Each structure stands twice: as C-alpha cells, then as structure tokens.
C-alpha cells in the first residue's frame with residue numbers, strides 16, 4: 001500500500017479513537033467561519049474563556065513536567081558517554097529536519113514567487129492594531145545574536161521559573177540533572193521525588209484531556225473567526241506555498257526520515273500521537289502540548305528514558321514548521337519589496353531561519369517575533385519592515401496552528417528515531433493501535 005495511504009489510514013485510526021477532539025476542530029472551523037460574518041461579542045468572549053481555561057490548565061503542568069521528565073530522563077541514562085551520544089544524535093536529527101524544512105520553504109517560495117506584486121495589499125492590510133506588537137518585536141530582536149545566547153544562561157533560575165522562560169529553565173535543569181547523575185546514589189531521594197512529581201503531573205494531564213474537545217473547539221473557532229476572510233483571496237498564493245511546504249514536510253519528509261534512520265512506520269507513529277497532533281493544532285503551542293506528546297509517546301511504546309529527554313528539549317529547541325514559515329515569509333516580503341534575492345542572501349535567510357526558529361518559544365505567535373532577527377538584515381526600509389511585519393501578524397494564528405502541528409510531530413519523529421536506534425521502543429505496542437492505552 002502506498003505510504004501516504006497508510007498514513008491517512010493511521011490518522012483515521014487516531015481520529016476514531018479521538019473523534020471528540022477531531023470533531024472539536026471541525027466544528028470550531030465551521031462555527032468560526034459563521035461567527036466571522038455574524039460577530040457576537042458574548043459568544044466570542046465565551047469561546048475565548050473556554051479556550052483559555054484549557055490552555056492555562058495544560059500550561060499549569062508544563063514546568064513541573066519538564067523539570068521532572070528531564071531529571072528522570074538524564075539520571076536514568078546515567079553515564080556521560082551515553083548521554084553525550086543521545087544528545088549529539090538529538091541535535092543532529094533536529095538539525096537535519098529543520099534544515100530540510102528551510103530548504104523546502106526556500107525552494108517553494110523561489111519557485112512560486114508568492115510575493116511578486118504583493119506590495120500593495122501588504123500596505124492595504126497592514127493592521128494598525130498590531131503596530132505595538134511589531135515595535136516590541138523589533139526592539140526585542142535588536143540585540144545581537146551573542147546577547148540572545150547569553151540570555152539562555154539563567155543568572156537566577158528561580159526568576160526564569162517564575163517567568164516561565166523555557167530555554168533558561170531547560171539549560172539549568174539539564175546541568176542540574178547531569179550533576180545529579182554524576183554524584184551517584186546520594187541522588188536517590190531527589191530522583192524519587194521527581195518520579196512522584198512526574199507521575200502526578202501525568203495524571204493531571206489525563207484529567208485535563210477531558211477538557212480537550214471543548215478547549216480545542218473554542219480555540220479553533222476563535223482563531224478562524226478572527227481571520228480576515230477578505231484578505232484570504234489576495235494572500236492565497238502565500239498561504240498556498242506554506243500549506244504545500246507543510247504538507248511536503250509532514251507527508252514526505254517525516255516518513256522518509258523515519259524510513260532512512262529507523263524502522264518506525266510513520267503511519268503507526270502518527271496514529272500514536274494523534275491526540276498530541278490535534279491539540280498542537282488547536283492550541284498553537286508546543287509547550288502546552290508537551291505533556292500530551294510525552295503521554296502519547298510513553299503510553300504507546302517509546303521508552304520513558306528517551307521521550308523524557310528528547311521531547312522536552314524538542315519542544316524548546318526544535319521548530320521546523322516555524323523555520324519553514326519564516327523562510328517563506330521573509331522571501332515573500334523580499335519579493336514584494338523588490339529586494340534582490342542573491343544566492344548569498346538566500347543562504348543568509350536560511351541560516352538565520354534555523355537560528356531564529358530554534359530561539360523561539362513554544363507559545364502562540366513566538367515564531368513571528370523571532371522573524372525580526374532575519375528581517376533586520378534584509379535591507380528593507382523601516383516603513384517596509386513595519387508594514388510587512390504587521391501584515392504577517394494579520395494572518396498569524398492560522399499559520400501558527402499548522403506550523404505548531406509540524407513542530408510537535410517532528411519532536412515525536414526524532415524521539416521515535418532515537419528510541420529505535422537505541423532499542424528503546426516497544427514495537428509490539430507501537431504497531432498495534434488497537435491496544436493503545438487511552439489518554440484520560
């Protein structure tokens with residue numbers, strides 16, 4: 001059977017199991033389209049409320065979950081050599097997947113040229129409401145790249161915890177966990193403590209999943225209702241390029257990657273993580289989806305040792321969907337404003353997209369803020385920058401849902417690949433969707 005058919009069947013299996021979340025997404029799209037033409041503040045407020053309740057509940061468990069998962073993961077890997085091997089493999093695989101995404105985005109944008117003739121509608125649709133966010137984003141990215149990396153080292157970890165800054169939190173926790181692994185048996189009380197924390201947070205994740213369908217419905221409906229349908233036609237070429245790029249990455253690159261580096265079937269993996277994929281689409285947040293990504297992987301065959309290490313790091317560092325969007329968006333603006341796209345500039349955009357995407361946070365809209373890092377060096381005038389940026393903001397949420405879906409899926413693809421390479425995968429379970437344990 002053709003690979004894409006297998007994948008569709010697997011997604012169908014996943015959907016059958018999780019029809020309520022899937023139905024939430026579909027109903028959300030229809031209700032959102034209806035509301036777009038019949039604006040109703042009370043309904044809009046209720047939808048925002050329900051969506052926010054879901055997101056906040058799931059975000060509530062992210063920090064304890066990430067901390068406990070990484071500590072258990074790293075201490076269970078134990079010896080430094082193995083940790084180094086896992087770590088370098090992880091960086092290599094995430095790097096390969098993101099580089100391919102960037103190459104696909106660049107190739108499609110250069111081939112289809114969505115930006116040609118787009119300057120006038122960029123100006124027409126520059127939403128004045130987003131000027132403040134634009135100014136903020138530009139300012140945040142003004143510092144040089146070295147300062148950006150400096151910010152990843154927390155001078156006060158408690159401050160990072162309180163602010164929810166995931167990258168500095170991860171840096172601290174990874175160092176702390178490596179130290180714990182090296183001190184030997186005295187680490188037992190603390191590791192047992194975090195084992196309890198992890199088990200409890202996973203239980204809470206199960207409970208929160210009861211709320212997934214209404215939550216995802218409300219989030220999708222709000223996103224679709226706020227989407228400017230009137231600009232849909234004029235930007236269809238841009239959106240088309242993005243969607244083709246996302247589809248190639250999802251249905252061709254991931255399966256080939258899995259085939260090349262492991263024995264994992266893409267169809268089975270997609271079925272195993274179907275809930276996480278749907279929640280990623282609904283919430284547009286890899287961080288918020290992380291508890292669920294971990295639950296899906298662990299309950300369906302990928303060992304705790306691998307998923308608790310690779311998935312939290314992936315949700316913080318691996319944003320291939322974001323990198324693809326950033327590449328297309330920047331080339332789109334360059335084409336619209338007539339910037340000559342020399343091979344040198346294209347390579348610069350591609351490299352900066354890899355850096356900018358990996359410095360982004362797993363929250364809605366973060367990828368668009370870090371795009372300023374790439375745009376700053378493009379030779380656009382300040383007016384063009386603001387207009388272009390503000391234009392991208394107007395169609396932000398919809399593209400965010402798709403790129404987050406990719407970001408989360410690729411985390412699982414890399415986790416499954418490393419698990420396969422290290423014999424840390426239970427194929428009898430992974431390849432048997434009928435036996436999957438329910439989440440919630």
Ligand code: ASP
Pocket residue numbers: 284285286287319321322360361362363364365366367368400403404407408
């Ligand atoms: N929302 C994306 C994520 O959480 C990041 C982005 O804005 O691209 O993965």
